[in-house]
Amino acid sequence: MGRRGLAAALAGLCLAGVAVARGGGGQIRAWPAQDWPTTGGAFDAQYYSPLAQIDTRNVGRLGLAWSIDLPGEQTLESAPLVVGGILYFTGQMSKVYAVDGASGRLLWTYDPESYKYRVANQRSHFPVNRGVGYSNGRLFVGTRDGRLIAIDARSGKMLWSRQTVDEASRMYISGAPLAYKDKVVIGNGGGDYGERGYLTAYDAKTGRQTWRFHVAPGDPAKGHESDAMAMAAKTWSGEYWKRGTGGGPWNGFTYDPELDRVYIGTGNSGPYDPEARSPGGGDNLFLSSIVAVDADTGRYIWHYQVNPREAWDFKATMNIILARLTIGGRERRVLMQSPTNGFFYVIDRDTGKLLSAEKTGKVTWAERIDIATGRPVEAPNIRYADGPVTFWPSPFGTHNWQPMAFSPRTGLVYIPTIKLAARYARSPNALFEGGGTEFTLLKVDADDATGALIAWDPVAQKPRWSVRQGDLWNGGVLATGGDLVFQGDFDGYFNAFDGRSGRRLWRFDAKLGIIAAPTSYSIGGRHYVSVLVGYGGSTQSLALFTRAGWKYGAQPRRLLTFALDGRAKLPWTAPRDFTVTPIDDPALAIDQAAADRGARLYNNKGCVVCHGFNGRSSGAPAPDLQESGIAADPAALAELLHGGALAENGMPRFEELTTAEIGDLHMYVRRIARETATGKPVAPPAPSGKF
Structure with missing residues (x-):
């Protein structure tokens, strides 16, 4: 490391209130080990704690040290x-x-x-x-x-x-947000809706904007903000700035104190169909990419695009891990990511050169990644230009936002994986003018809609062990110096696995599904592990395949903290309830035309986001409208939508909806409830999503 890089590393770490130390594997880590001062535990984002008081020999003594209820919360990530x-x-x-x-x-x-x-x-x-x-x-x-x-x-x-x-x-x-040195950076979501994404750096003390890196170019008539945007514009065609670009870095960005860089994981396209946003070709930089920029100025250094000309809601916004690996007899500074497209990437962070990439699950959209070019060898008709196409994985990927972890002790990456297929087709009725994409989530294989915790060898690029899980939406991962891997799951258990063998050594019934990653810390020489318990979020999109049994508002959301010989007791929690009890008046005649209009409103107004595709909810992050007394009463529904009485809980108001439109929404929900009550379809299901 040169003098400038070392100075930057020292300044960044000391500003965060920690000192500099070398962890296992040669990584520069935040210290002291008893703290967890960044989202991933340290600037390397490994979700690894060197604390080892709790280990594979004594983890059976782990117990609840304390818990705190969080009234009013639902989804906790x-x-x-x-x-x-x-x-x-x-x-x-x-x-x-x-x-x-x-x-x-x-x-x-x-x-x-x-x-x-x-x-x-x-x-x-x-x-x-x-x-x-x-x-x-x-x-x-x-x-x-x-x-x-x-x-x-x-x-x-x-x-x-x-x-x-x-x-x-x-x-x-x-x-x-990611804080380093004297700055704090933040990205944004909204790429699905065509918004031009960017990552912005602010002065941590004053809030003054210091730099901004756009993920896609803007209107060329207004001039490009940087040489990087001028370069990117050459990979776009047509009036893309009017049609929509997307790409927002809503989750995956990491600071590298060794090289004084920020790595930006960028999002999906919007619209998904490349011919709708950029007709005529082009890779459409920097969608679905990892981009390295100077930490002080935001100046472009290099990029690697995981999906040129993205067309499927694939994104590289999963956590980016920094490490040193010995590859081919040579130690390399690398970054590792498992984006939604199903491949695990190892990239030289000095140069941006792809070192290796292999599939972490069933992946059929591409045969392989060509290491010489860095580009995928794609399957025929993968952009559905010649008609609908079905492949693995779905837009949820083989790995989603739930963090993976890396242990320098075992040399393994622990990935929460997913298996699910999807069918894509062009749609003239998508959200974007000029058309877009219609996708339907599918369960084709018997084990689709399941998940697994995989221990992945990043050097050999293959799994070392795997633990299958009954559902696809499980928690993020923590690895520790005691060779333990902690993860919460869909069924409400908090688990500890042997990091070398995958054998489950301990589990705790949290009585509610877990999707957040755990945290490890120490106070007064006592080692603690904490995890937030609050199932929700994207589960609504997956309700067609699974029903968690966690009812909206029934199970308390909590922070649970464990230590050796903990003796605290978990307060009472409502049991799981897998039943759906629709409110249905058999005397009500279903107006199919009104219900069809209501279905379009339900999707276009965003109701689908919280209440589920096709009106079916998982019941956890938002109520199942089939069971809602408010949704069963047009007057009460109108009062809620216009007044916004539940806005503080995340239910926005819709003051622009007319009485007739609210009646259509009411009829759509009544049709869904009728289908559930009778077990007979009243109308064919709508596609899973249109963008």
């Missing part, structure tokens, strides 16, 4: 930060919590009241937030309405706030 013995995490509406790590005592909360801002934007996505950033006594949180807010970590008082997205856009923030 944050991995808590731990600084100085205090846990910091977020709820679904970006509410920030500070909790004493030894006792579980709530110290303070900060509510950004995101439901009051950019109200129409709240319809584009389900309420969810993946955590906070930390630097030098400040916390940073992104909000659903697009603000980045700095908070005093001691008091919970707001220090500054900046709106990061345009008022009229459909952009939002769901990911955790």
Whole structure:
């Protein structure tokens, strides 16, 4: 490392309130080990803790040390930060919590009241937030309405706030900010709706914008913001700036203190059909890519595109892990990612050169990745130009946002994987003018809609062990110095596996599904492991394949913390209920034309995001409308939609809907309830999604 790189590394780590130390495998890590000061545990984003008091020999003694209920929360996806013995995490509406790590005592909360801002934007996505950033006594949180807010970590008082997205856009923030040196960076979602994504850096002390890297080029008549955008524009065609681009980096960005770079994992296209957004060809940089930029200026350094001319909602927004691996007898500084397209990538982070890529599950859209060119060898008709096409994986990928972990001790990456197929076709009735894509999630193989925890050897590029799970939507992963791998699952169990063999050594019944990644820390020499329990989020999109049995509002959302010989008891929790009890009046005649109009409104207004595809809900993050008394009463439904009484819980208002349109929505829900009550189809199901 040169003098400039070393100085940058020291400055970044010390500013975060930690010192510099070497962890296993040669990685520069944040220290002391008792803290967890970044989302991934350290700047390398490995989700690895060197703490080893809890290990494979004594994990059977692990017990609940304390728990705290979180009233009003539903979906919980944050991995808590731990600084100085205090846990910091977020709820679904970006509410920030500070909790004493030894006792579980709530110290303070900060509510950004995101439901009051950019109200129409709240319809584009389900309420969810993946955590906070930390630097030098400040916390940073992104909000659903697009603000980045700095908070005093001691008091919970707001220090500054900046709106990061345009008022009229459909952009939002769901990911955790990344703080390093004197900066904090944040990306955005909204690529599905065609929004031109970007990552922005702000001064951590003042909130002043210091740089912005756009993921796709804008209107060339207005000039390009950088040489990188001029280069990218050569890979687009037609009036793409009018049709939509997409690509927002909503989750995967990592700071490299060794090289003083930020790696940006970019999102999917919008519209998905490349002929609808960029007719005539082109790779469409920087969609579905990993881009390296200078940490101080945002200047482009290199990129690797995992899916040239993206067409399937594939994205590279999963966590990016930094490590040193010995490959071919030579130690390499690498980054590793398992994006949604189903391949595991190892890339030289000095140069951006692809070193290897292999499939982590059933992948049929491409035969392989050509290492010489870095491009996929694609299957025929993969962009559905010659008619519908079915392949694996679905847009949910073989790995989604739930973090994977890497252990320098075992040399293995632990990946929560998914198996599910999808059928794609062009659609003139998609969200975008000029057409787009219609996709349907499919269960083709007997083991589709299941998941697995896989231990992946990144050097040999093959699995070492696998634990099959009965559902596809499970939790993120933590690896520890005690050779343990912790993961929560769909069925509500928090598990500890032997990192070398995959044998399950311990589990705890949390009584609610878990999707967040755990956190490891130490206070007073005692080792703790914490995890947020709050099943929800994208489960609504998957309700056609599985019903969790977790009812909206029935099971408390909680933070659970474990230690050796913990003796605390979990408070009472409502049991799982797999039944659906639709409200149906047999005397009501179903108006099919009205129900059809209601179905279109249900999709176009964003109801599908929280209440599920085809009106079927998983029941966890939002009510199943078939069982809702409000949805059964047109007057009550109109009062809720117009008044926004539940906006604070994530249910936005829709004041523009007419009485007739609300009647159509009511009739659509009544048709769904009739089908469930009678077991007979009233109308053919709509496609899973249109973009």
